[in-house]
Each structure stands twice: as C-alpha cells, then as structure tokens.
Amino acid sequence: MRFYLNLSPVRTLSYIPFNYQYAISALIYKKLAQANEGYAEFLHEKGYAQNQHSRHFKLFTFSNLQGKFSVSKKALKLESNEMGLILTCHMPEFAENLIKGVFTDQHISIGDHTAQSDFTITQIEVLPKFLFDDASEVIPTVRLKLLSPIVMCRKNSRGNDDYLSPEDEDFIPLLIYNLKEKIAVAYGTEAAEEEVFEVFIGGLDNIKSRLVTIKAGKYAETKVRGFLGFEMEMKGSKRVIQLAMDCGCGGMSSLGFGCVEVSL
Structure with missing residues (x-):
C-alpha cells in the first residue's frame, strides 16, 4: 500500500x-x-x-x-x-x-x-495502485520514478561496504537479487524462484550521489551513499513491480532509500 x-x-x-x-x-x-x-x-x-x-x-x-x-x-x-x-x-x-x-x-x-x-x-x-492484482500477467516495461536515492552495497576485501553507482556492473544483478529476497519473504521461496524480471538503467549522464549520515552526532553514526537522477525501467509480473513500489529497490529501504513509483 x-x-x-x-x-x-x-x-x-x-x-x-x-x-x-x-x-x-x-x-x-x-x-x-x-x-x-x-x-x-x-x-x-x-x-x-x-x-x-x-x-x-x-x-x-x-x-x-x-x-x-x-x-x-x-x-x-x-x-x-x-x-x-x-x-x-x-x-x-x-x-x-x-x-x-x-x-x-x-x-x-x-x-x-x-x-x-x-x-x-x-x-x-x-x-491508488498503478497496477492490478493479477500476479501472473506480465506487463510491458514500465519506467520507475526515483523518489529517494537507491543504495546498493558490495563487500570489499576489507569486509567493508562499497556503495555502488548504477554504472557499476554489479549494480543491476545485486538490485535484482535484493528484490528476489524480498519476493521470497513476501510470497515464498517458490514464488521467488519462478519470478523472472528485468531491470534496465539509463540516463547515466545525470547520475547524482547523496551522502546521508545516519544517527548523526551519535556514537553509532554511519554514512551511507545513495544514487539518484538516473532512469530505471523494469519488466516483469505486476506482482513484482508492485512489490518494488511497496518495499523499495535496493538496500536500507526502511531508512527511506529506494522509494520508487511508476512514472505515467
């Protein structure tokens, strides 16, 4: 919702x-x-x-x-x-x-x-929902409007997080993997295995990054880098695209990252 x-x-x-x-x-x-x-x-x-x-x-x-x-x-x-x-x-x-x-x-x-x-x-x-509840029907590719930065992380050799730009070759695979995990939690492991969807990235000349401080001024203060300003499209079942809108794309969604909506 x-x-x-x-x-x-x-x-x-x-x-x-x-x-x-x-x-x-x-x-x-x-x-x-x-x-x-x-x-x-x-x-x-x-x-x-x-x-x-x-x-x-x-x-x-x-x-x-x-x-x-x-x-x-x-x-x-x-x-x-x-x-x-x-x-x-x-x-x-x-x-x-x-x-x-x-x-x-x-x-x-x-x-x-x-x-x-x-x-x-x-x-x-x-x-209102942009999509119907039919979980099986595949819809045409939709453009997603970014309402907040998307955070994607990859562990480096030191065990720390590298925050990935959409230009990084691992950005899309990790984003898809993250959404697959959310599908498994929301609808079950079998549903996650059956769902096939694609993500496309464009507008890379307009990429912007935003460094956000979490728990600013506290002992547990951390800095997170997200990216926005680029174009993103998704093709898959209506259920998957609705879940992406409901739960967010990428990591740290509950801190206000990865919020998207279908751009009409």
Missing part, C-alpha cells in the same frame, strides 16, 4: 535537518507503537524473514520530503505552509497500525541535534 502524508508546521519558522532519514524512520516506529507496541518492537528488532536463518526485511520505505525548502547553514528551511511524504508498505498489519497510530496522535517531531521542528499530520491519503 502507498500513503501520502500531508504535514503542516506548528510554527512559522521550521527547520529540518539535512540528514532527516533516520528521524523519519524513528517516528514511523513511534506511530506504529502508539497503535501496537508489540508489532512495532517486532518490526524494529526483527522484521520479516523466510526463516530464522535468512535475511530480515521491514518491507516498507518512504520518499524524500516533498516541499519547498531553502538551504541554511545547518539545516533545510521550509519555505511553505506544508510538506509531504510518500510512505509505502507491503504488509497489511503495518498499514493498519500506521493509520491507527496517526489518528491516535497527529503530532510529530522531525529533528536531531542540528535542527528540530513540530508538525501536524493534517491528512493521510491512500494512493
């Missing part, structure tokens, strides 16, 4: 930290906890997996903040009386608890040690 959250600032002057991804991810868990503490704890600490030995996924993601901003010395200044956020998820229980949590308390705070502002969620809108 896909939601659009309309956010109105509580005060006239509102500042958002440059690295707002972790703050938004944290407030999503907070909203889930206001509806169901047990579910929020499960999702945060574990998430969904094929079995106890396989990789775990949260199966949600969100877009960059949508609004008019100017850049100040230490933060982003909101230059309008509202901003928006697209939030997508696969599991019905996530959607149910999110809606309950929002209506329990429509107040949120986005910030870190550099800047913080309060907002009211004035509207939560369920966005």
Whole structure:
C-alpha cells in the first residue's frame, strides 16, 4: 500500500535537518507503537524473514520530503505552509497500525541535534495502485520514478561496504537479487524462484550521489551513499513491480532509500 502524508508546521519558522532519514524512520516506529507496541518492537528488532536463518526485511520505505525548502547553514528551511511524504508498505498489519497510530496522535517531531521542528499530520491519503492484482500477467516495461536515492552495497576485501553507482556492473544483478529476497519473504521461496524480471538503467549522464549520515552526532553514526537522477525501467509480473513500489529497490529501504513509483 502507498500513503501520502500531508504535514503542516506548528510554527512559522521550521527547520529540518539535512540528514532527516533516520528521524523519519524513528517516528514511523513511534506511530506504529502508539497503535501496537508489540508489532512495532517486532518490526524494529526483527522484521520479516523466510526463516530464522535468512535475511530480515521491514518491507516498507518512504520518499524524500516533498516541499519547498531553502538551504541554511545547518539545516533545510521550509519555505511553505506544508510538506509531504510518500510512505509505502507491503504488509497489511503495518498499514493498519500506521493509520491507527496517526489518528491516535497527529503530532510529530522531525529533528536531531542540528535542527528540530513540530508538525501536524493534517491528512493521510491512500494512493491508488498503478497496477492490478493479477500476479501472473506480465506487463510491458514500465519506467520507475526515483523518489529517494537507491543504495546498493558490495563487500570489499576489507569486509567493508562499497556503495555502488548504477554504472557499476554489479549494480543491476545485486538490485535484482535484493528484490528476489524480498519476493521470497513476501510470497515464498517458490514464488521467488519462478519470478523472472528485468531491470534496465539509463540516463547515466545525470547520475547524482547523496551522502546521508545516519544517527548523526551519535556514537553509532554511519554514512551511507545513495544514487539518484538516473532512469530505471523494469519488466516483469505486476506482482513484482508492485512489490518494488511497496518495499523499495535496493538496500536500507526502511531508512527511506529506494522509494520508487511508476512514472505515467
């Protein structure tokens, strides 16, 4: 499912930290906890997996903040009386608890040690699906619009992560492998083995990278590099493309990376 959250600032002057991804991810868990503490704890600490030995996924993601901003010395200044956020998820229980949590308390705070502002969620809108529910029918190649940077990692010889550009030869294979893992968690191992889909990358002259600091100013601070500005197309079953939109493409989706939608 896909939601659009309309956010109105509580005060006239509102500042958002440059690295707002972790703050938004944290407030999503907070909203889930206001509806169901047990579910929020499960999702945060574990998430969904094929079995106890396989990789775990949260199966949600969100877009960059949508609004008019100017850049100040230490933060982003909101230059309008509202901003928006697209939030997508696969599991019905996530959607149910999110809606309950929002209506329990429509107040949120986005910030870190550099800047913080309060907002009211004035509207939560369920966005229409671009695709039908028929899982078997293959659709024509669709263009995907990137709503946030895509993160793809590859371990180097030192055991550290190299963040890959779409120009890297491993970018597409690793992206497909990541989505296959999500398919296996969402629909089962057999479904993941049966699904055949292709990803195409273009517009490489316009690639942009974004370095995002996670948990800025804390002991566990880490830096993540994602890429956007390029073109991406996908051909496969409607179920796979819908899952890519619901759960995100690439890694670290629950921190707001890899959010995409079909570009009409």
